[in-house]
Amino acid sequence: MPPSLATLTTSILLLSLLSAVSSSSLPQENGIRVVSAEKRVDLTGSIVKVFLTLKVENAADAASDASQVLVAFTPTEVEHLSIVKAMKVEGKRKKKAYTPLSVQALDLTTTPNGACLYSVQLSTPLKPGEATTLEVLYVLTHSQEPFPAEISQSESQLVHYRDSAVLLSPYNVMEQVTYIKMPSNRIESFTRVDPTGRAGTELKYGTYKNQMPYTYIPILLHYENNHPFAIVEELVCKVEISHWGNVQITEHYKLKHGGARHKGVFSRLEYQSRPSISGTSSFKKILARLPPRVHSVYYRDEIGNISSSHLRSDSHKTELEIEPRYPLFGGWHCTFTIGYGMPLQDFLFESDDGRRYINLTFGSPLLDTVVDDLTIKVVLPEGSKNPQPVVPFLVDHHLETSYSYLDVVGRTTVVLKKKNIVGEHNVPFQVHYEFNPIFMLAEPLMLISAVFLFFVSCIAYLHMDLSIAKSS
Known part of the structure; x- marks a missing residue:
């Protein structure tokens, strides 16, 4: 009334x-x-x-x-x-x-x-x-x-x-x-x-x-309202920066349909035979808008690679259309991972004071979705010092140390956290840091040293006499 x-x-x-x-x-x-x-x-x-x-x-x-x-x-x-x-x-x-x-x-x-x-x-x-x-x-x-x-x-x-x-x-x-x-x-x-x-x-x-x-x-x-109620309950985005020319992105999603819960038994036959009537409130496709010039794109879940995806790219943007293994009805969940690489020169710059900074995009690449809990981990090259994130709105942030192949002291990692993320949060942010180029020689020197020690060990082994009997 x-x-x-x-x-x-x-x-x-x-x-x-x-x-x-x-x-x-x-x-x-x-x-x-x-x-x-x-x-x-x-x-x-x-x-x-x-x-x-x-x-x-x-x-x-x-x-x-x-x-x-x-x-x-x-x-x-x-x-x-x-x-x-x-x-x-x-x-x-x-x-x-x-x-x-x-x-x-x-x-x-x-x-x-x-x-x-x-x-x-x-x-x-x-x-x-x-x-x-x-x-x-x-x-x-x-x-x-x-x-x-x-x-x-x-x-x-x-x-x-x-x-x-x-x-x-x-x-x-x-x-x-x-x-x-x-x-x-x-x-x-x-x-x-x-x-x-x-x-x-x-x-x-x-x-x-x-x-x-x-x-x-x-x-x-x-x-x-039969629009897909796509909600990302948790998104963990890991950004690994290599000064050898690549930025590797790995995004872990926990996705659910936040609409009216599905009741009864799901019929795949009815869903496919009457797509305009059966499951009108469900969704089976999600569109992700990625940066231009991405490469090595993959889409997988706990079982393995998912082949039902389509990648379209041009000089301005890259669109990845993905399909979960099953359509999502109200209350249903799925988890998956998206990964891709990007050329470093498109995102790494040097400021007037000599500090370097990486320019990335906040938020989620999935269109028309809500992210309840977002975590972005920016893994800087080993030897980076004094990192400082610059985000145009309030976020929780702290530092931690990550380890990867051939790391000795670990890599400084800037962790940014924010809740209740929508498309309007997809704006550029920067992470400023100091880096001495001498650290780029650390991994090659370790590899060279390892190969040198291996050959020295082989030469020493060939010239050693380990027999018990005395030579005549």
């Missing part, structure tokens, strides 16, 4: 009173208000992407310049929040210019309804009477809940999604509208908050005007 108008009005008034009581303790810019807000929610995949376009204004009677704009999230959204990006927009239409802005989470406990605030730092403070336009992107994972939780092989997958009809904001919102893009025309139900409209696969909430700070009107959507 959709909430009544009286209930919505009461909840809005209560939220307004709470915000008034707590406003003195919040780090707000007193004169900021949202002139217009447009919220677009993309539910067409397994990952929820939300795009906000905010026109904010510093009131003409404001006491000071505004250096930040606050964006609010509910506690549930923060649990599933993967990344937040913000940009300042200048110009119109084709002449638009975008300036990336820094976004930081604020540690506050006094906000109404437990709302969590993120601060968008403006590149140029807003003077009293000035306005600017911001675009904010945030990504939510594990936010679409399968309902029912179990389905048979021939059933479609239905999910729940919860949100607010209006924008949750610490400011007064003068005018706002919300658009929700659905994955299909099959929408079982959705909460109506007048004015609410539907056109095909898109829902529209609004336009709403003059909303008080921290207004929240919950909505519940129930719809069909």
Whole structure:
């Protein structure tokens, strides 16, 4: 049942009173208000992407310049929040210019309804009477809940999604509208908050005007979503750097289907005879986008090599389409390993201070997947010192020592860890380190020494007389 108008009005008034009581303790810019807000929610995949376009204004009677704009999230959204990006927009239409802005989470406990605030730092403070336009992107994972939780092989997958009809904001919102893009025309139900409209696969909430700070009107959507819910529970990526000209990548995956669990018996005959009906929510192919000029690509699991893969490459990218040994239904798991080599000259550079650095890509090459737990191990050449990772967002990192063939003191390894990874995290990162070229001679000298000692031993053995009897 959709909430009544009286209930919505009461909840809005209560939220307004709470915000008034707590406003003195919040780090707000007193004169900021949202002139217009447009919220677009993309539910067409397994990952929820939300795009906000905010026109904010510093009131003409404001006491000071505004250096930040606050964006609010509910506690549930923060649990599933993967990344937040913000940009300042200048110009119109084709002449638009975008300036990336820094976004930081604020540690506050006094906000109404437990709302969590993120601060968008403006590149140029807003003077009293000035306005600017911001675009904010945030990504939510594990936010679409399968309902029912179990389905048979021939059933479609239905999910729940919860949100607010209006924008949750610490400011007064003068005018706002919300658009929700659905994955299909099959929408079982959705909460109506007048004015609410539907056109095909898109829902529209609004336009709403003059909303008080921290207004929240919950909505519940129930719809069909058969997009593959591919979730990498754990990914361990090992990057081995050799100054002899190669970078070797080895990626170990633990993959699962995170959608509605499969119930009943799986019929391979039904799956192959009616592919458009049977197993519509399952998936049997995954696409990995690798760097260009990769070589020696392999794909295997515990049993051995898997031949059902296709590699396409050009000068700009390499795509590897892989097929697990069996299609994945809800709740099913599989593990596999992808490995490949890359030319060192494409990724190793030297900085002005003489230090070397390797330039790699963070995240996972698998498209449209969520990585719950990512570990990247960058194994530097033996003799490397003072490694320093440079990643454009917060990660956990530490150092350890790895051993390989002909190593004496071991190789310094930079270990990076991060949770809840999506495609927006696939950005370049660097590891800076010091390296003395003399260490490149260590392994050849060891091999030469070993061969020399072998021949010396052979010569000594041939010239030794080990007989007991005396020579006549």
